[in-house]
Amino acid sequence: MKIGAKDAAVILLIIILVASWGYFLTLGRPAVPTKATETDTLIIARDISDAVSLDPARAYEFSSCLIVNQLYDKLVDLRPPEYKEIEPEIATEWDILADNVTWEFKIREDLTFPDGTPINATTVKLSLDRCLELAQTAAWVIEQFGMGGNITVVDTYTLRIKLAEVVAPRLFLSCLTFTSAAIVNPTLVQEHEVAGDLASDWMTTHSAGSGPYILERWEKDVEFVLVANEEYWGAEPKLKRIVVRHVPELTAQMLQIEAGDVDIAWNLLADQIEEITGVEGIKVIRVPSFFKDYLGMNVNATIDEEKPLGDNKVRDAIRYALDYDAILDIMKGGAIPLQTFVDSGIPGYNPALPYFRDVDKARDLMAEAGYPDGFAVELLVQPTLYWPDLAVIVQDNLADIDIDVTITTITAAEMYEIYRAQGHELILAEWGADYSDPDNLAKAFADYTIRQLAWRNTWYNDYASNLTKEACSELDTVKRLEMYAELTDYVLYNGPYAIFIQGVYQYGVRTWVEGFYPDPTFFLMDFSEVYKEAVYK
Amino acid sequence: MDLRTYTARRLALMVFVFFGILVISFVLIYIVPGDPVGAIYPQAPPYMIEKITREWGFDRPLHEQFLSYLWKLLHGDFGKSLLTNRPVMQDLITFFPTTIELATFATILAVAMGIPLGMISALKKDKIPDHIARIFAISGVSMPVYWLGLLMLTVFYYQLRLMPGPGQLDPYIKYPPTVTGFLLIDSLIAGRIDAFLNYIHHLIMPSFILGLFGAAGIARMTRSSMLEVLRKEYVRTARAKGLRERIVIIRHVLRNALIPTVTVIGVTYGMLLEGAVLTETVFGLPGLGQYATRAAIHLDFLAVMGSTLLIAIIYSFANLIVDVVYAYLDPRIRYG
Numbered sequence: 001m002k003i004g005a006k007d008a009a010v011i012l013l014i015i016i017l018v019a020s021w022g023y024f025l026t027l028g029r030p031a032v033p034t035k036a037t038e039t040d041t042l043i044i045a046r047d048i049s050d051a052v053s054l055d056p057a058r059a060y061e062f063s064s065c066l067i068v069n070q071l072y073d074k075l076v077d078l079r080p081p082e083y084k085e086i087e088p089e090i091a092t093e094w095d096i097l098a099d100n101v102t103w104e105f106k107i108r109e110d111l112t113f114p115d116g117t118p119i120n121a122t123t124v125k126l127s128l129d130r131c132l133e134l135a136q137t138a139a140w141v142i143e144q145f146g147m148g149g150n151i152t153v154v155d156t157y158t159l160r161i162k163l164a165e166v167v168a169p170r171l172f173l174s175c176l177t178f179t180s181a182a183i184v185n186p187t188l189v190q191e192h193e194v195a196g197d198l199a200s201d202w203m204t205t206h207s208a209g210s211g212p213y214i215l216e217r218w219e220k221d222v223e224f225v226l227v228a229n230e231e232y233w234g235a236e237p238k239l240k241r242i243v244v245r246h247v248p249e250l251t252a253q254m255l256q257i258e259a260g261d262v263d264i265a266w267n268l269l270a271d272q273i274e275e276i277t278g279v280e281g282i283k284v285i286r287v288p289s290f291f292k293d294y295l296g297m298n299v300n301a302t303i304d305e306e307k308p309l310g311d312n313k314v315r316d317a318i319r320y321a322l323d324y325d326a327i328l329d330i331m332k333g334g335a336i337p338l339q340t341f342v343d344s345g346i347p348g349y350n351p352a353l354p355y356f357r358d359v360d361k362a363r364d365l366m367a368e369a370g371y372p373d374g375f376a377v378e379l380l381v382q383p384t385l386y387w388p389d390l391a392v393i394v395q396d397n398l399a400d401i402d403i404d405v406t407i408t409t410i411t412a413a414e415m416y417e418i419y420r421a422q423g424h425e426l427i428l429a430e431w432g433a434d435y436s437d438p439d440n441l442a443k444a445f446a447d448y449t450i451r452q453l454a455w456r457n458t459w460y461n462d463y464a465s466n467l468t469k470e471a472c473s474e475l476d477t478v479k480r481l482e483m484y485a486e487l488t489d490y491v492l493y494n495g496p497y498a499i500f501i502q503g504v505y506q507y508g509v510r511t512w513v514e515g516f517y518p519d520p521t522f523f524l525m526d527f528s529e530v531y532k533e534a535v536y537k
Numbered sequence: 538m539d540l541r542t543y544t545a546r547r548l549a550l551m552v553f554v555f556f557g558i559l560v561i562s563f564v565l566i567y568i569v570p571g572d573p574v575g576a577i578y579p580q581a582p583p584y585m586i587e588k589i590t591r592e593w594g595f596d597r598p599l600h601e602q603f604l605s606y607l608w609k610l611l612h613g614d615f616g617k618s619l620l621t622n623r624p625v626m627q628d629l630i631t632f633f634p635t636t637i638e639l640a641t642f643a644t645i646l647a648v649a650m651g652i653p654l655g656m657i658s659a660l661k662k663d664k665i666p667d668h669i670a671r672i673f674a675i676s677g678v679s680m681p682v683y684w685l686g687l688l689m690l691t692v693f694y695y696q697l698r699l700m701p702g703p704g705q706l707d708p709y710i711k712y713p714p715t716v717t718g719f720l721l722i723d724s725l726i727a728g729r730i731d732a733f734l735n736y737i738h739h740l741i742m743p744s745f746i747l748g749l750f751g752a753a754g755i756a757r758m759t760r761s762s763m764l765e766v767l768r769k770e771y772v773r774t775a776r777a778k779g780l781r782e783r784i785v786i787i788r789h790v791l792r793n794a795l796i797p798t799v800t801v802i803g804v805t806y807g808m809l810l811e812g813a814v815l816t817e818t819v820f821g822l823p824g825l826g827q828y829a830t831r832a833a834i835h836l837d838f839l840a841v842m843g844s845t846l847l848i849a850i851i852y853s854f855a856n857l858i859v860d861v862v863y864a865y866l867d868p869r870i871r872y873g
Contacts, residue, residue, distance in 0.1 A: 009668030043708040052622045221823035252703040255695045413571030413836045451583045
């Protein structure tokens, strides 16, 4: 058989391809690096495209808040490794006065910003007033207490904040740990103010804080570079420099951590974490986040002229139909079980896991509710990450009780527009705690008057709403926790949700990095204790 | 019509083209369902969403928003990006230089690969080298960019350590101060040869991938025009005069065959200047492609409008320049 030039060319190319493929298959993993380069510099690979502003009064994105928390101090803080107990920072002590709405803070004495500007009660007042005056999105965390105009300086180191109403101590204090409550340098604000913007434009790309780090540089979608604040009043930061490089491709992050070119790969997915687990020189650090995933059920949705989701028996049936193990499986270590609305790690956490897959029970509930033949329903879901897989599991599970689910995959912009307009039937979504207190979660999941999740799912339950309000203002911690135990149980068994997992943050970290304790939120991370060993372990 | 008049006429017509693009883009963006404010801040209280919507004017009637946008545009104001909270013009100035650097290198590589491939194919027509060259060119265009990018990173960066990882510079190399926004130029201004060379090293893989795309078209045009020119009588005459084959090919064949190839090069460069979101994402390059795509996904209206307008301008000018150069190179070409 005569082989033409064309055939010869194709054969030659195939041989080259197969040979090179075979060669690379035999390569295996390259030799791991054994020594940390530049032990005083931490390199982080992370997608930082969401960062908008480093002004604490504006910062509300994950990347922005991560950096802001290194640059600024707050009155109080939640610290690593546990991030559980409120600890003094700029304030040394605090108390509620007799009227139960006025808080008095004692400010740490003889502190200054790097330029020598003193930190005192006036500085704190100016910082909080500034945040409230700018009234950006992030301000709501402290704005909700109605303290605008009610912050007074008693003396150089004593500040009083009067709230509009009685709130639980933990609630108010945990809100003060949010980055919008950061203390800013008034000298720099005055110096860089333009057209009444309170220096917000300048502070977008500059630091004006007293924190352990100072911003050296921020290039949008390129990097953040932080350098240690040598005038820091607290313990000297162990790292001299922190570089957060923008690496939007997660496989590239994985390759970089394996190659030893970065110290922390921040955004790895479950599959990639699986890939690097057990690799010499890399450790995986996990922390349960304050984010949970749930199935939302619109109580008022009309389906075939009826409102099946309005009957709690139907909602219970759905909760019993779900395969929680299968859902955990697809998360591959990136989640822990959770069925109540307060996450593990937040006071008021309820570990109850009463629901499990019981198709027979679910069918009985459906029959009792008057839907023995089920009904058709639409499920909204985003097309990203693991959401489509979750939707398929839900669809499959509900088919067993004759609920015919049509999955509609739409963008987040469209999904949230429909959700906020109460236009959905079923929806797969997530919700994160904005601060380490059960109130913000109760307000979202139980209090329809706040117009968040309970309202979006048309669950107008006065009992849950009133209990939320009572717990918000309960000063007795023990009693308050009892209220949340009651409320979480009530929402668990009656609410328009099937909560199934609490997300777990997973980080790829070189073993030469020590002291890295990631926070469960997005604004509490503290790098001042992180350091690098010279030789990896 | 002489070339000057033709150029002036094209420039004048461009204004109408841009206006048409603005109208179509505006309408398309607004009819896409979704609330960008609610999506960017899914947990913000409703009153905050309403406040932001009012502040950005998204609650105004469509025609009012468009006229307001047009008025500001005429004064050089492209509006503000919802995602970055910065003027769109500032964003474009930030991200476009990286795209220019990447596009320029990619085009150089495309030409460096495409023309020799086309020459080989033409000169060794229907022989093994011709087939190999054509398969190589078509493979470059056929392989998915994302996959090829990750493959190259895995092999050349991770396994063989011959190439650097993602980003513009190695993690431990400090950026020079930003002066022009072009990292290559800023490195030279700061006297940072290490950063200059490192960035070029970082550009090799992404430029190669984008260059492969361009190389296919360039190779094909070079091949077909060389084959046409090789059949001309003046080539036969040159050979009959006893000129060396190398002189015949370079001075007589290639010089004339490259005229149509120039148009392909110009169009390729124009397309690359629009940004290459997949390449930029895989290699972590902060370019226009990533910016425009992210804006589109998040319904960042004004950023989408600004990016679309910039791309329209680039493409229109690239085509105009190509047409003008073509007419200049080939006196037989007349417009009008």
